[in-house]
Amino acid sequence: MNLMYHSTRDDQNIVTASQAILQGLATDGGLYVPTGMPKITLDFDQLAKMSYQEVAYLIMQAFLPDFTKEELVACINKAYDQKFSDEKVAPLKEVGEQYYLELFHGATIAFKDMALSILPHLMTTAAEKNKVDKEIVILTATSGDTGKAAMAGFADVPKTKIIVFYPKDGVSAIQERQMVTQKGENTFVVALDGNFDDAQSKVKELFNDVSLKEELANHGYQFSSANSINIGRLVPQIVYYVYAYAQLVKDKAIKSGDQINISVPTGNFGNILAGYYAKQIGVPINRLICASNPNKVLSDFFQTGTYDRNRPFFVTSSPSMDILISSNLERLIYHLTNDNSQKTKEFMRQLIKNGSYQITPSMRTKAADFYGNFASEEETKAEIKNTFTAQNYVEDPHTAVAAAVYRKYSAKNQDHLPTVIVATASPYKFPNVVVAALQDALPLESEDDFSLVEKLHELSKVAIPSAVTELKTAPIRHDRVIKTSQMKPTVINILGLD
Numbered sequence: 001m002n003l004m005y006h007s008t009r010d011d012q013n014i015v016t017a018s019q020a021i022l023q024g025l026a027t028d029g030g031l032y033v034p035t036g037m038p039k040i041t042l043d044f045d046q047l048a049k050m051s052y053q054e055v056a057y058l059i060m061q062a063f064l065p066d067f068t069k070e071e072l073v074a075c076i077n078k079a080y081d082q083k084f085s086d087e088k089v090a091p092l093k094e095v096g097e098q099y100y101l102e103l104f105h106g107a108t109i110a111f112k113d114m115a116l117s118i119l120p121h122l123m124t125t126a127a128e129k130n131k132v133d134k135e136i137v138i139l140t141a142t143s144g145d146t147g148k149a150a151m152a153g154f155a156d157v158p159k160t161k162i163i164v165f166y167p168k169d170g171v172s173a174i175q176e177r178q179m180v181t182q183k184g185e186n187t188f189v190v191a192l193d194g195n196f197d198d199a200q201s202k203v204k205e206l207f208n209d210v211s212l213k214e215e216l217a218n219h220g221y222q223f224s225s226a227n228s229i230n231i232g233r234l235v236p237q238i239v240y241y242v243y244a245y246a247q248l249v250k251d252k253a254i255k256s257g258d259q260i261n262i263s264v265p266t267g268n269f270g271n272i273l274a275g276y277y278a279k280q281i282g283v284p285i286n287r288l289i290c291a292s293n294p295n296k297v298l299s300d301f302f303q304t305g306t307y308d309r310n311r312p313f314f315v316t317s318s319p320s321m322d323i324l325i326s327s328n329l330e331r332l333i334y335h336l337t338n339d340n341s342q343k344t345k346e347f348m349r350q351l352i353k354n355g356s357y358q359i360t361p362s363m364r365t366k367a368a369d370f371y372g373n374f375a376s377e378e379e380t381k382a383e384i385k386n387t388f389t390a391q392n393y394v395e396d397p398h399t400a401v402a403a404a405v406y407r408k409y410s411a412k413n414q415d416h417l418p419t420v421i422v423a424t425a426s427p428y429k430f431p432n433v434v435v436a437a438l439q440d441a442l443p444l445e446s447e448d449d450f451s452l453v454e455k456l457h458e459l460s461k462v463a464i465p466s467a468v469t470e471l472k473t474a475p476i477r478h479d480r481v482i483k484t485s486q487m488k489p490t491v492i493n494i495l496g497l498d
């Protein structure tokens with residue numbers, strides 16, 4: 001039988017891949033997981049000769065069997081084109097004894113581009129397939145990165161609109177400029193006189209607003225979500241682990257079949273879960289190193305078997321990992337219970353009720369594929385400085401967390417297998433932290449991000465990405481500023497429902 005998807009909380013809730021992409025979250029609150037792992041022949045000597053797009057097709061057709069070849073190829077070609085500044089899309093760089101998989105050559109210079117540049121095409125194709133005649137409206141609240149990457153992906157994609165809310169005083173100067181200069185006739189950016197949590201709650205409220213939903217339907221619209229639990233984001237992320245392994249074979253760093261480790265800077269557990277699926281389909285991965293910043297809820301989970309979100313929250317220099325509820329972990333829990341939806345549902349009930357749960361000894365044994373640890377702010381800063389001094393390579397703070405945790409792992413376990421460090425953002429996305437680390441100084445709050453970009457360039461000689469230079473001259477296209485209480489009328493106004 002064809003591969004289908006079912007909910008982690010109810011294995012009778014079965015849908016096709018395209019339906020899972022359209023729905024995002026399952027109706028019972030669970031996440032969609034494949035009904036089994038697809039059988040894919042991974043001949044790495046062959047894969048080593050293939051382009052990123054060809055590898056993407058091989059992997060994605062197996063996980064999304066109800067898409068035709070023509071449909072998938074069209075999605076892949078629209079996503080992984082000149083928007084990526086490196087023709088390899090996800091180049092692998094040898095730096096000292098490690099390899100850095102650079103996932104930051106897309107439109108917003110961070111790893112979210114890898115999935116969000118293809119999700120809109122998967123979604124519109126899925127809509128056609130399922131005879132959905134409505135136009136898709138994506139509604140998101142963002143603390144900076146995801147909203148921008150989603151807009152870049154959805155910009156000018158036919159039969160879609162995207163509305164993004166961001167807290168006016170809660171994003172960096174570069175992030176704000178990225179928002180207000182967003183191109184595309186179907187993109188709408190709204191600054192809020194309020195904080196991110198309020199915006200997030202309000203978006204959830206709008207999603208569940210029955211009368212608004214009806215109003216939308218009457219005008220030929222329906223809401224959808226681009227968040228990281230959608231399998232349309234997860235599946236494209238499996239691709240770059242297969243591609244990275246093939247590149248190692250191509251570069252003769254390993255022979256086909258040799259084991260490697262991967263180290264992933266982790267927040268919502270989406271990126272590393274894709275690595276776990278890559279291992280399940282046959283990529284020879286030894287350990288999946290789950291790297292946390294001081295919000296080390298996952299690091300503690302892998303070390304103790306207890307997930308406990310009841311703890312202080314820290315604002316760190318790696319903000320995309322400042323997360324205490326890692327949504328995608330539910331999928332791993334499901335697999336650790338040997339695919340038992342009743343048990344998974346019970347763990348998630350405990351998480352909602354108590355903010356914590358403890359897995360069983362047999363589940364812990366199964367979780368031994370993972371190693372969890374964290375890097376402090378000091379360790380992250382030292383890592384950026386040391387790697388630049390020794391190797392002339394500049395890491396962004398998220399990537400530095402992964403590298404620092406890898407060093408702890410390898411020293412402790414005397415494991416010196418070839419290791420891929422997943423590089424999730426360009427250092428130019430966080431110039432204040434990186435410049436401060438390189439200069440051994442405190443972050444320079446008073447200097448604006450654009451002069452820090454120049455300074456980082458002087459210090460590192462790394463080319464400034466065009467995504468950053470273009471920002472300086474790009475025309476401002478969005479200037480709405482509203483109060484959080486005005487979000488619903490603003491959506492109604494943008495969509496012309498009034």
Ligand SMILES: *Cc1c(COP(=O)(O)O)cnc(C)c1O
Pocket residue numbers: 110111112145228265266267268269270271272320321398424425
């Ligand atoms: C989102 C993000 C992460 C965390 O990835 P998850 O899939 O949420 O674990 C790490 N680094 C950067 C730069 C990100 O944008």
